[in-house]
Amino acid sequence: MGFAKASVRDAEVAGRRVLTRVDFNVPLAEGRVEDDMRIRAALPTIELLRERGAATVLVSHLGRPQGVDPALSMKPVGERLAELIGAEVAQSPEVVGGRAAELATGLDDGEVMLLENSRFEPGETGNDPELARRLAELADVYVDDAFGAAHRAHATTEGVAHLLPAYAGLLLEREVNELTGVVSSPRRPLVVVLGGAKISDKIAVIDRFLDLADEILIGGAMCFSFFRAKELATGDSLVEEQGVVLAGQALEKAERAGCELSLPVDLVIGDRLEASAQRRELDGVEVPDGWMGLDIGPRTAAAYGESIADAGTVLWNGPMGAFEIDAFAAGTRTVAEAVANAAGKSVVGGGDSVAALRQFGLAEGVDWLSTGGGASLELLEGKPLPGVEALLDA
Ligand code: ADP
Numbered sequence: 001m002g003f004a005k006a007s008v009r010d011a012e013v014a015g016r017r018v019l020t021r022v023d024f025n026v027p028l029a030e031g032r033v034e035d036d037m038r039i040r041a042a043l044p045t046i047e048l049l050r051e052r053g054a055a056t057v058l059v060s061h062l063g064r065p066q067g068v069d070p071a072l073s074m075k076p077v078g079e080r081l082a083e084l085i086g087a088e089v090a091q092s093p094e095v096v097g098g099r100a101a102e103l104a105t106g107l108d109d110g111e112v113m114l115l116e117n118s119r120f121e122p123g124e125t126g127n128d129p130e131l132a133r134r135l136a137e138l139a140d141v142y143v144d145d146a147f148g149a150a151h152r153a154h155a156t157t158e159g160v161a162h163l164l165p166a167y168a169g170l171l172l173e174r175e176v177n178e179l180t181g182v183v184s185s186p187r188r189p190l191v192v193v194l195g196g197a198k199i200s201d202k203i204a205v206i207d208r209f210l211d212l213a214d215e216i217l218i219g220g221a222m223c224f225s226f227f228r229a230k231e232l233a234t235g236d237s238l239v240e241e242q243g244v245v246l247a248g249q250a251l252e253k254a255e256r257a258g259c260e261l262s263l264p265v266d267l268v269i270g271d272r273l274e275a276s277a278q279r280r281e282l283d284g285v286e287v288p289d290g291w292m293g294l295d296i297g298p299r300t301a302a303a304y305g306e307s308i309a310d311a312g313t314v315l316w317n318g319p320m321g322a323f324e325i326d327a328f329a330a331g332t333r334t335v336a337e338a339v340a341n342a343a344g345k346s347v348v349g350g351g352d353s354v355a356a357l358r359q360f361g362l363a364e365g366v367d368w369l370s371t372g373g374g375a376s377l378e379l380l381e382g383k384p385l386p387g388v389e390a391l392l393d394a
């Protein structure tokens with residue numbers, strides 16, 4: 001089953017103005033781009049548009065400004081983009097309006113401009129039709145390459161797509177193909193590794209993969225909701241009240257579905273969630289009072305690593321512990337190494353899991369690193385993404 005939306009590859013763009021939604025929601029530090037992974041991920045589409053002689057009008061959001069906020073201007077992003085493409089990037093001081101229109105009209109074929117932060121416009125998140133109309137006026141064609149924002153029905157991701165011929169960018173297309181490939185045609189065994197802070201964020205993914213995966217490996221703080229559901233002591237570990245019920249339901253479903261749902265058999269515990277915490281290895285999973293489970297233990301990590309090594313396909317979302325603190329990073333590191341060295345296909349989603357892989361210098365070994373946290377989860381849950389749905393059918 002291929003991607004069902006029209007691709008920018010097949011769009012007539014030469015000599016036309018192409019409004020291109022990208023995900024340039026990057027971390028800034030002291031007025032500079034701290035990590036340009038998301039900008040680099042959009043380069044294939046931008047280069048394709050330049051080569052084909054389009055006039056490219058880029059738009060993205062950045063952070064969560066309440067109205068116009070100079071600290072969240074796209075300016076440093078435009079400067080970094082200009083360095084990466086080795087060409088000038090005209091910067092509009094506004095999202096829509098006279099100056100934006102003037103700059104867009106003045107673009108020559110092959111040139112690139114960047115609009116100001118789309119969330120400076122109050123109509124962006126509300127998907128205001130008037131804002132969508134004014135955006136559409138800037139261009140002849142629309143391309144959506146912002147996979148990381150595709151789960152949001154905003155004016156730049158959804159509203160405007162109904163007003164212009166709307167195509168998928170190369171990154172968005174690849175993201176959807178890679179992630180849906182895990183669901184629709186995985187090489188088996190399919191092993192899904194899930195961790196992270198909150199079970200409520202991931203329960204819909206657990207539920208879906210109980211029907212699809214051969215094995216689900218659970219780590220991170222969410223395992224304590226499972227342990228609580230099994231009436232085991234969790235000490236001061238992070239447990240979501242509502243999560244315990246969800247975990248109990250998942251355990252019951254695992255029995256019926258015949259999917260192996262694996263939980264840790266040992267833990268690393270600490271007395272606080274801090275770098276200065278006392279650390280102990282616990283051969284078992286019953287956490288004493290005054291302690292919290294902060295990583296999976298070495299026996300668990302080794303067993304998870306073996307399952308991952310034997311997988312035909314491995315999907316990983318969510319760190320195994322509080323990996324930002326060295327004392328509690330070993331489990332996440334072992335899993336990250338197994339994923340990076342897996343002989344099978346490896347796909348990783350989730351901002352913190354991707355950050356962990358990059359922190360360990362292991363990102364190169366992974367077949368696909370998703371740029372979309374929330375969007376990748378919603379796609380894996382089987383939800384339609386508004387930013388994708390609104391595009392032209394292939
Ligand atoms: P992702 O972004 O990969 O989807 P999440 O956002 O769900 O991952 O979770 C990542 C966070 O979970 C990290 O900040 C990590 O420190 C935290 N975390 C993982 N395990 C634990 C734990 N046992 N106790 C506290 N925090 C944890």
Ligand code: MG
Pocket residue numbers: 350351352373
């Ligand atoms: Mg996260």
